[in-house]
Amino acid sequence: MADIDNDRLGKLDVYARTFIPQSLREVNRAPANIFPSEPAPWVDFARYVQTFAGSDFLTSDTTLRPEDYSDATPDKHNQSQTPPTPSDGAGQGISLLTKQYYHRYFQGALKHEGAALQQECDDHALFRVPLFQDGNMDPRPSMFTLHVPGLREQSLRIEVGDIVQLRQLRFDLRGDVTHGSLITNNDGKQIVTPRHADYQYNSVVWGIDRLRECLALRVDGLAPRSMLFNVQFTVQAERLRATYMAVRKGQRGLGAISSNSWMRSMLFPEPSDGYYQKTLNKAFIDLDLYDQLLNYEQSKAVNTVLNETYGTVPFIISGPPGTGKTKTIVELALQLLGKHETSHLLICAPSDSAADTLVQRLSKHLKLSDLRRINAPSRSFPEVPDTVLPYCYVDDGMFSLPSFAELMKCKAVVTTCRDVQMLVRARLSNRNLCELQCKLHSVIHPDTSPARARLHWTGLLIDEAAQATEPEVLLPLSFVTPPWTSGPDESQWPLFVMAGDQHQLGPRTASKQPSMQTSLFERLLDRPFYCYHPLARSKQSGGVMRPLTQDMLPILRPAFANLIRNYRSHPAILATPSSLFYNDTLEPEATDTDSLLSWSGWKGQGWPVLFSRNESPDEVEQDGGGWYNIREAMIACQYVQSFLQHALLQPRDVCIMSPFRAQVRVLRKMAREAPFTMPAVNIGPLEAFQGLESKLVIICTTRTRDRFLNQDVAKGLGVIHERKRFNVALTRAMSGLIVIGNSDVLVKDENWRAFLAFCQRNGLCDGLTPPLGELEMGNGGLVSRLERQLLHREGMDENDLHALSNGVRTLGVTDDDEHQLWESGIAFEKFVRESEEVGR
Template sequence: MAVNVLFPRKHALVGGQRRALSRLASKRPVSAPQNDWIRRMLFPTEADGYQQTKLRSVPHRDLFDRDINYEQAHAVNDVCVNVYGTLPYLISGPPGTGKTKTLVETAMQLLNTTNVAHVLICAPSEAAADMLALRLKQHLNTKQLLRLNRPGRADNEVAPELLQYCYIENDMFYLPPFKKLMAFNIVVTSCRDAAILADARLTNNELWTIQQNMASAFQPEDAAPTLSLHWGALLIDEAAQATEIDILPAISVVCPPSAYPTNLPQPRFAMAGDENQLGPRTASRDPQFSTSLFARLFDRPLYAEHTLSRSKTKPFSRPPVMKKSMLPITYPPFTLLIRNYRSHPAILSVPSSLFYSDTLIPEAVAPQTLLQTSSLWRGRKWPVLFLPHTGIDEIERDGGGWYNISEAHIACNLAQSLVYESRVQQSDVCIMSPFAAQVKLLRGLIRSNHYGSGAGLWDVNIGPVEAFQGLEKRVVVLCTTRTREKFLDRDRERGVGVVGERRKMNVALTRAKEGLFVIGCPAVLGRDREWAAWMKFCWRNGLVGDEKRGWCAGEGAGG
């Protein structure tokens, strides 16, 4: 039987990206001198930066957020003072280090301590953009802050407390009238919806050119005054999760016109993200399409080969620190956030070593609850437990996804033990697996009458690893699912599983705050260098469970 399958393109999304690319491509160098801001943002070199000739002092600012730490304060100060040159400023924030907090403080300081009057803030997802707006609304009123949404977004997707910061017309989200829009100090939107501003000709290029032409038309005998740009800064959160072309619409909004004098203040461009976690979700695995602008910039010599980069950190040493003997040096156009406020030190130890050159400093305060004294923990009694498991993995009929029944029972029994013995709220427990079929099995099993005294445990969070990026839970149970080595090569080709997927592994291990359980086959995990290191950590410290435990076999009992 022949079947025709049609995959329509998302014209609204692709169209905005294509137009942004066209606008930026039109700014290629010509014979006459011109502003090369876009080249500096996309392909920065050391020559575009400033030289640092003296050690920087501790920044002293009247902060809106009193909990800003030393590294975050330096990032805020660097962007506001612009001590690094006309370059993208990158804030590398590993899990739980406060990337969003840093960007919010940066936006407020730009408005209140610099000549920047209008800031565009974007994020790859609507949820991340909403979170930015929710934090900013603590400091701004409805005349200062706009949460810009595309007309097709449902209003029930937006938090009720944010609706007053949105513009609604004819029961749809809409672009405000020109005069009202120009008055907002901060506009928050998704990277995709930044194209709304560009298509409405509300870019620095269009606005500045119109102003200059109008001034020349009214006073042709006088030299036209040099006007300032409307958008003074572009800030992007979770930048490592956006493809390069995703960010182009936002960049095209703030990009200055070619004729804009280079001796005047240029728009600032800062991004926060984590290049070591999962990148953009794309159908193609080709790095040319799946690498974010954030990650690509961090690989450029200006950032990767800088003396203060993470890659220059020696094993078991402190994060790199600027010393007088290093001067003069190119001022670092980046900040490395190193203080983790999420996870127990034992949970953080191996990810810090494997993915962040041992630079992370645990700052989370461990609460004293029944979970900390649970009989589940082994060895040093740290809240990390590896459960070796060799139960067979199976595949759904007709070549569907992979699942593992015995592993699913272990995970669900663990969740029940956590809820009833350690008094952990169901919503504070997360079970994740890299295989969709295993996620489906877990959801059906834990909601059955075998758990929760016959009522099921409906509030336990279960999903694929990717779904939990950016989130945190008190306790995480990771089901690695795969137990047969002969299928690993196929898994790698398809980009599934956690073996050979270091970024996915990083995400999976760093969601937990107070407790981490990993169920996996030692032989399979041992084929991966990073997983082998994590298992050695567990064996070395006695953090290994026993399959003979009651909650490791069979079906769960009632509470």
């Protein structure tokens, strides 16, 4: 009987949408009286512009003709119409991204993104749910609370100011849901009346409590006939329209309207935009660092950007996990501000949390008046760290913009890529400010020709750039772009620097199209200008970053930096990701990664990596609610309990992740209750941990049957055949990594096969795995440099260990070419430093 049920399940769509009775669906389709609600407080941008430009000095934005965006989404506060999505129009059939068809390419992509977002909203629709008043959340009479499952995990994209459509339910005498007119003729047919009997309240989100998974909704004019509702969420119209307009502006910067090539060189860099160097670099970098702990690669990246000798192209900092991307961006910002007193930097990140981190680090060196964190009014105050709040501007109980004079004095403005739209609407872009300068000069000095305007924003730095879509990056990029005509000369063009890692999770999009899921960061690194360079990471072999030599000259100076030193993880944890994603180039530099080695559960070599086999079948919640695995959750909690009983770490030092949200719910429930009772353990979906780290990471792969793998891949779910999720999962751990899964299923993925082969070669498995010969097919057969060095270290005597302590780069002491190159490089740098000291 079980086999029959399994066969039936295999033929069904396990991701089918939850069944909703037809009577409830019909309610949403019936005509209704629509009642709007008061919009949430927002910035009055027109009034803001008048405070510094009056009404005569800034023309209306003519970069877009009305017909260019007539199909874009309306303002989020316009409640009289359902937001459409941008039409691809002439963009149909444009599959190749080129300078000529840049706008059309992304026009079609944004259309699909809008449609996917609408589908996402439909998937989160709620039926027959209560609305109640909660005095603790908001005591005002027109404010109501709505519980939204999944709000904590941010699976639903919703912000303060968004519209939530509420269909009030009506019931007949039998208690069944009814809709339409209750007046019928002699034949029992409904008679249409001038006013509909059904009500739709277009409520507005005024507050979000993700911890309690509740929305505070403003609902004006609510007639309490029934407090049960159907709930429909709407697409964030303004966000879509902003990216659409940024793409269009990008096309104008690429086209004939522009007399300079800045935008073209930023989006489509060519060799002619670079700088050829004919001499070798100095061995010693003479920088007075703010952060004295910067390593050589980080310092070199900062030095290259400061000297501006790589050309007019984006400078890209490629930073694998734990290599200090943010540290490098912060140092670069401080150096730029210190070198040029007139510098004003726009510093962005794709997420609020990443932007907050930038502020926290910059605030250690910048005065309050020199640093500002711009938040949209849609952000709630509890989400902002206390250390960041002093750098935010609050007006009338919401986040807003500081005065024009205050903002112009500020040296560094930090915000998210999307929230740059606030600065755009406030007319503070380089093009707007240059126009204002010229207009004022013409009025004050009508008899003299205006001098060339000087750019206000001298640089754009984006951290975690691989997590932003290209249209999102175009928002800040078009904001700092020089005027298309009669602007400053090339020597004054703004810098553009991105830091990120294209091998970790990319942009979060509703659409699965590559055009939206490929970031500008990743696309540029695939261009010949970067990927064919002899010093590119992809060109290195044997795990050694080869230095520039005389015989390579002349050569394009690399407009990129490869960070290689990992300050997070034990070498055994790094071995597989370094080999698969980073050409075996990662160097373990972390200290105190041996703190969990005394745990008795480690196998084989005793390294802090363990694969635990689990064959218990995965199960699916009713109505496609998601996948979970009870036995796997039990194993994970038992491992955590074992570490806690041995007093090796605190609960907050543990992270348990799963790619399936249903399994996350099971894990949380099990860990919080007896017999485990571990409420402080961090448990969440895999995506939530990108950028974070924990001493011990337990990965619950959950999927133990292969019959649903194709559906997982089609939906972009799971951790099998998902390279970036695999890499993120393995690189969060500092001192211990445990993976729970079925090796018979995982082996079907070449990346998991390589990890399993690593575990089996070194005896790190708890349970049976496929034969080593099968595992070593493809990438699984590659033994990484870090693995070889770990094995070598295991056999070293005391003299070797003493020699090892004198060097940082290698894990083993060998006589190979790599070690000799490194030793000679250290000796040469020491000689140069001593020579410079003598010269002084």
